[in-house]
Amino acid sequence: MSKSKGIMPKASTTTQALKKYSEYLSRNGLKSTVQRDIIINEFLRVKGHLSVDELHSRLKLTHSSIGLATVYRTLKILSEAGLAHERQFQDGFTRYEYTGPGDVHHDHIVCVSCGHVEEFENRQIEELQKQEADRHHFKMLDHKFEIYGICKECQEKEQE
Amino acid sequence: MSKSKGIMPKASTTTQALKKYSEYLSRNGLKSTVQRDIIINEFLRVKGHLSVDELHSRLKLTHSSIGLATVYRTLKILSEAGLAHERQFQDGFTRYEYTGPGDVHHDHIVCVSCGHVEEFENRQIEELQKQEADRHHFKMLDHKFEIYGICKECQEKEQE
DNA sequence: TTCGCTGCAAACCATTTGCACCCAT
DNA sequence: ATGGGTGCAAATGGTTTGCAGCGAA
Numbered sequence: 001m002s003k004s005k006g007i008m009p010k011a012s013t014t015t016q017a018l019k020k021y022s023e024y025l026s027r028n029g030l031k032s033t034v035q036r037d038i039i040i041n042e043f044l045r046v047k048g049h050l051s052v053d054e055l056h057s058r059l060k061l062t063h064s065s066i067g068l069a070t071v072y073r074t075l076k077i078l079s080e081a082g083l084a085h086e087r088q089f090q091d092g093f094t095r096y097e098y099t100g101p102g103d104v105h106h107d108h109i110v111c112v113s114c115g116h117v118e119e120f121e122n123r124q125i126e127e128l129q130k131q132e133a134d135r136h137h138f139k140m141l142d143h144k145f146e147i148y149g150i151c152k153e154c155q156e157k158e159q160e
Numbered sequence: 161m162s163k164s165k166g167i168m169p170k171a172s173t174t175t176q177a178l179k180k181y182s183e184y185l186s187r188n189g190l191k192s193t194v195q196r197d198i199i200i201n202e203f204l205r206v207k208g209h210l211s212v213d214e215l216h217s218r219l220k221l222t223h224s225s226i227g228l229a230t231v232y233r234t235l236k237i238l239s240e241a242g243l244a245h246e247r248q249f250q251d252g253f254t255r256y257e258y259t260g261p262g263d264v265h266h267d268h269i270v271c272v273s274c275g276h277v278e279e280f281e282n283r284q285i286e287e288l289q290k291q292e293a294d295r296h297h298f299k300m301l302d303h304k305f306e307i308y309g310i311c312k313e314c315q316e317k318e319q320e
Numbered sequence: 321t322t323c324g325c326t327g328c329a330a331a332c333c334a335t336t337t338g339c340a341c342c343c344a345t
Numbered sequence: 346a347t348g349g350g351t352g353c354a355a356a357t358g359g360t361t362t363g364c365a366g367c368g369a370a
Contacts, residue, residue, distance in 0.1 A: 030324075030325090031323085031368085031369055031370075032369075032370095033324090033368080033369075035325080035326070035327095036325090052360085065327075067327040067328070068360095069327070069360090069361075070325080070326060073325085073326090090304075092359070094359080094360080109293065109296050111298070118296050120295070120296065124284070124288055125288050125289075128288075132307060133307055133309055136278050136280065137311070137315075138271065138278075138310060138311055139309050139310040140307055141308050141310065142272075142309075143307045143308060144304060144305070144306045145306075146303060147289055147293055147300055147302075147303045148301050148302040148303060148304070149293055149298035149299050149300040149301045150299040151297070151298055152297040152298070155297075155299055189349080190349075191343085191345075191348090191350065193350060193351080195350080195351070195352095196350085211334095212334085213334085225351095226351090228352090229335090229337085229351080230352075232334095232335065233350085233351090252333085252334070
């Protein structure tokens with residue numbers, strides 16, 4: 001769900017992301033390493049809602065020595081750099097989702113049977129949220145909205 | 161946020177809850193014990209959004225021998241009996257909230273500073289959710305909607 | 321050469337479970 | 346007396362952290 005607002009994007013989202021990432025590193029006195037590059041490239045390539053363990057398993061296929069802790073630490077950096085969002089659905093894993101530069105806030109609809117995740121944007125819901133926050137005199141910082149259900153494919157499988 | 165729909169409620173919510181609970185026990189071959197009674201009575205008395213540890217700490221004041229595992233097990237039973245809802249906000253604890261017989265679905269607005277939780281109902285949001293589920297061909301089972309922010313009291317404290 | 325980074329193992333921490341004993345039915 | 350319940354301690358499992366050696370700047 002990354003949206004390029006410009007008419008003619010000059011660089012791919014991945015290139016922009018890598019740039020933002022390396023800027024974040026130097027601004028914070030952090031170093032570029034081969035492991036981090038491997039992790040980030042795979043993360044940007046997949047663009048799903050990956051759990052740390054899922055990403056680590058993928059990486060092990062081609063880079064067997066990479067440590068789970070390093071994947072955790074790198075995803076935390078991406079999150080702090082504003083390139084990834086931490087998500088917690090109901091399955092006990094923290095998942096990370098890529099966030100592009102022009103991305104609009106969105107929510108999730110999760111299949112409790114197969115784990116499939118779809119995204120949606122809904123302006124009206126966003127607006128109603130703000131109204132509720134105001135009504136309760138809260139300064140809204142964030143929100144979490146997830147719909148849990150059974151996706152089309154799993155409904156069809158159930159009927160067999 | 162328990163709403164009695166009747167004009168003249170015959171029994172208090174607590175009494176009704178205890179009845180529902182004991183019915184659940186006998187229907188499932190479970191036993192009534194002093195520990196369970198103590199836990200449930202305190203849970204019904206407080207009616208907040210209690211973490212297991214918070215409830216256990218309260219109970220220890222008057223019943224020092226009560227075990228944490230028993231509190232976990234009893235709240236699980238209450239949840240299965242339909243008298244409590246498991247909630248997970250962002251603080252790493254599972255919280256339990258009392259659910260009365262005529263209760264309408266509601267969502268939460270949570271203060272990230274002091275942990276205070278308020279509730280709200282919003283028909284329009286519920287309706288928009290259903291529309292989103294339909295649009296994505298999901299059979300909706302459940303949802304989770306939380307607004308995170310700073311409550312009025314904490315905003316005032318911040319300014320000092 | 322300096323520090324940050326890595327992989328490993330150990331630590332964390334909320335929650336669950338195994339077990340020997342207890343008690344409601 | 347039977348079999349579920351209890352408290353305790355140990356196990357679980359995702360995530361974090363300490364540490365000795367490694368490598369980028």
